Amino acid sequence: MxxxxxxxxxxxxxxxxxxxxxxxxxxxxxxxxxxxxxxxxxxxxxxxxxxxxxxxxxxxxxxxxxxxxxxxxxxxxxxxxxxxxxxxxxxxxxxxxxxxxxxxxxxxxxxxxxxxxxxxxxxxxxxxxxxxAVGGIDALVAARLSGLEDVTYTGRKPPRAWRGTRAEALLDLDGLTEPATFFEGTAREAARDYPQNANVAATVALAGAGMDATRVRLIADPGIARNLHEVSVRSSAAEFTIRLEGRPSSANPKTSLxxxxxxxxxxxxxxxxxxx
Missing domain, CATH: 3.40.50.720 (NAD(P)-binding Rossmann-like Domain)
Known part of the structure; x- marks a missing residue:
């Protein structure tokens, strides 16, 4: 204690x-x-x-x-x-x-x-x-013990939450009218290229299939006001999807409260x- x-x-x-x-x-x-x-x-x-x-x-x-x-x-x-x-x-x-x-x-x-x-x-x-910022980590760790077949993390945030990241060079964040996927790759690549926004991807990877076997998609979505995190898991013990809608921190919109x-x-x- x-x-x-x-x-x-x-x-x-x-x-x-x-x-x-x-x-x-x-x-x-x-x-x-x-x-x-x-x-x-x-x-x-x-x-x-x-x-x-x-x-x-x-x-x-x-x-x-x-x-x-x-x-x-x-x-x-x-x-x-x-x-x-x-x-x-x-x-x-x-x-x-x-x-x-x-x-x-x-x-x-x-x-x-x-x-x-x-x-x-x-x-x-x-x-x-x-x-x-994500849920279901306890279930993911338990599923890992049975053998994981596939783990995918999708991070969807309002365009303003991606300001100050590489996404600014890939998208017109202020001009988006529909969701835009600007990154698809491994958790290791996501954590490297989007360090302020991809802590969740790293957590999911370290709890589950590892940094190079966990797939990640990052999306800028002008139709949402809050950060959305989704983890999809397929394993020998269970298949499940966790979706969590988090309020952004008032001090830093890149971080979920x-x-x-x-x-x-x-x-x-x-x-x-x-x-x-």
């Missing part, structure tokens, strides 16, 4: 996680520490102080990983993007803290994945991949007496 929590990042996802925890924790944690980039200490302090003692009795902001880890967090949740996984992941796991990563697409890089696994073994810690709550669930599962 955790008493000391670390959070990497002080943006919209961290806000979602901490807000959910402050409402759902049966008692305040002993300590919550934030790791932020230099120059963002005031922003991190303001975020923690919004939740006050109902979140944790001690609340600290760090801009350097060494001092962050000196607080000895039991569990660290990464809420800061792919770069943060590569920058801090090994140090966190080597220090013996379990690490929940929201940016699962980062470990589509086999080299980083191997380094994180080795660090977890050295530190006696776990690298934890939350379900994020569900992703932050999924991270909060992973934390709560290490605090509450009953785990679901």
């Amino acid at each position: 955790i008493r000391r929590l670390g959070i990497i990042g002080a943006g919209g996802m961290s806000d979602t996680v901490l807000s959910a925890l402050s409402e759902a924790l049966p008692a305040p944690l002993e300590a919550v520490s934030l790791l932020v980039r230099p120059g963002r200490q005031e922003e991190g302090t303001a975020l923690l102080e919004r939740f006050g003692d109902r979140l944790a009795m001690r609340r600290v902001v760090h801009d350097e990983c060494g001092s962050f880890l000196a607080d000895a967090p039991d569990l660290v949740a990464e809420c800061a993007g792919h770069g943060a996984v590569g920058e801090h992941g090994e140090a966190v796991l080597s220090a013996g803290a379990d690490l929940v990563i929201a940016s699962t697409g980062a470990i589509s890089d086999d080299g980083l994945h191997d380094r994180l696994k080795a660090a977890a073994e050295r530190g006696g810690a776990q690298l934890i991949l939350p379900a994020g 569900t992703a932050g709550y999924s991270v909060a669930r992973e934390v709560l599962n290490r605090v509450l007496p009953v785990v679901v």
Whole structure:
């Protein structure tokens, strides 16, 4: 059971996680520490102080990983993007803290994945991949044990959610009048080419058939207002399709709000007496 929590990042996802925890924790944690980039200490302090003692009795902001880890967090949740996984992941796991990563697409890089696994073994810690913005991950993992035949993930988002990605060079996002599929390939390719939007593809792949055997389609759809995630699975044990319509984060429309709550669930599962 955790008493000391670390959070990497002080943006919209961290806000979602901490807000959910402050409402759902049966008692305040002993300590919550934030790791932020230099120059963002005031922003991190303001975020923690919004939740006050109902979140944790001690609340600290760090801009350097060494001092962050000196607080000895039991569990660290990464809420800061792919770069943060590569920058801090090994140090966190080597220090013996379990690490929940929201940016699962980062470990589509086999080299980083191997380094994180080795660090977890050295530190006696776990690298934890939350379900994020999609449902059915528990069923997918169970189906994998029976033998998977086919896994396909389809991500459908409003055109504005694809701004700032390679899709801008492929489509007239502002001029779309009907759905347009702009990417079809493997989960590894999706995570590489669309890192801010393809964490779900990586999560589905890592839970199921792997990065190179999981098929991905990405679609810009002007007829929808929310992000739609669909996972279709065929296995020896079951065939199923999961469709989830998620509200986009107000802080970042490329990210589903569900992703932050999924991270909060992973934390709560290490605090509450009953785990679901």
